[in-house]
Amino acid sequence: MEATIEVDQVSKRFGAATALDGMTFTVLPGQVTGFVGPNGAGKSTTMRVILGLDAPTAGWATVGGRPYQRLARPLYQAGVLLDAGAVHGGRPARDHLLAIAASNGIGARRVAEVLGLVGLDSVARRRVRGFSLGMKQRLGIAAIFVTHDQDEAFEMSDRVVLLNRGRVEQVGTPEELYDDPATRFAAEFIGETNLIEGVVSGAAGPRVTVETTGGTRYDAFAADGRLRGGDTVYVMIRPERIDLVPERPSSGVALPAAVVKRIFAGDVITFEVRTDHGLLLRSSKPSVAEYRALTPGSRIWAVVRECRALPRNGSGAA
Numbered sequence: 001m002e003a004t005i006e007v008d009q010v011s012k013r014f015g016a017a018t019a020l021d022g023m024t025f026t027v028l029p030g031q032v033t034g035f036v037g038p039n040g041a042g043k044s045t046t047m048r049v050i051l052g053l054d055a056p057t058a059g060w061a062t063v064g065g066r067p068y069q070r071l072a073r074p075l076y077q078a079g080v081l082l083d084a085g086a087v088h089g090g091r092p093a094r095d096h097l098l099a100i101a102a103s104n105g106i107g108a109r110r111v112a113e114v115l116g117l118v119g120l121d122s123v124a125r126r127r128v129r130g131f132s133l134g135m136k137q138r139l140g141i142a143a144i145f146v147t148h149d150q151d152e153a154f155e156m157s158d159r160v161v162l163l164n165r166g167r168v169e170q171v172g173t174p175e176e177l178y179d180d181p182a183t184r185f186a187a188e189f190i191g192e193t194n195l196i197e198g199v200v201s202g203a204a205g206p207r208v209t210v211e212t213t214g215g216t217r218y219d220a221f222a223a224d225g226r227l228r229g230g231d232t233v234y235v236m237i238r239p240e241r242i243d244l245v246p247e248r249p250s251s252g253v254a255l256p257a258a259v260v261k262r263i264f265a266g267d268v269i270t271f272e273v274r275t276d277h278g279l280l281l282r283s284s285k286p287s288v289a290e291y292r293a294l295t296p297g298s299r300i301w302a303v304v305r306e307c308r309a310l311p312r313n314g315s316g317a318a
Helices: 043-050 093-103 108-117 133-137 150-156 174-179 184-189
Strands: 005-014 017-027 032-036 058-063 143-146 159-164 167-172 194-204 207-212 217-221 232-237 242-245 253-264 268-275 280-286 299-304 307-311
Touching (some): 005 043, 017 043, 017 159, 032 150, 043 058, 043 143, 159 174, 167 184, 184 194, 184 307, 194 307, 207 232, 217 232, 217 253, 217 307, 242 280, 253 280, 268 299
Antiparallel strands (some): 005 058, 159 167, 207 217, 232 307, 253 268, 253 299
């Protein structure tokens, strides 16, 4: 059985500076886990602790139940691919394998032999981002990688660990982090978003009603189901979930507004619209005729759908 990577309440301090602060997560065999976060979030330090290059100040990092920092040889049973501009998700898998093999003193001929033995020689010529989920799982290892590129993390990862100030802000699938961020930091770091301050006026499990400035009421989903009446929250709306229509619909939240800015990016047009109550929202729509016709000054209705409610006192709030 391949080794499981476990990080349990790991902290790492360099003098008075805290690089990691109680970090906990698990990477199972067959999973590809990407680490994302801003500069100084603790991504590289986490990798160094797992690989035994740095000992944690507190807590444990283990691989297959064995703490790496106690092994005689760091990187034992680990393949490490350091950042190189020529090797990334858009290159063939064979390039990655050759780089990992070279770091462990293994030549290209041996790599070719092993690929032939397991029947993956043709597959290795494909780009990694073109692999199906089943192909990725045939590798059977617990894989972790660090990236600043959210698109790369989402393309290649089964799970994503979002780091912030040496802490784990959130762990989940790419869909979970995008659709249901746990905090304001997660909502703003992953993709683009609109955040509106409000107060919960009613709650029934994961469904809440939020009253906002100007008297607008939003029906929203709260992932953890712990929000209660009176809680202060943000209503989160992703730009693609704001429709722009010429007439008021018969149902749903529709806000009278005017286009103030139009950003054309080929297949997508991003609009900034200001509601009659003064709220500035961003809406991203496909580059089709009905949206190409909208220009600054156009009067529209901004129709909001699939809102999320986030606690305003959550960790990582900006």
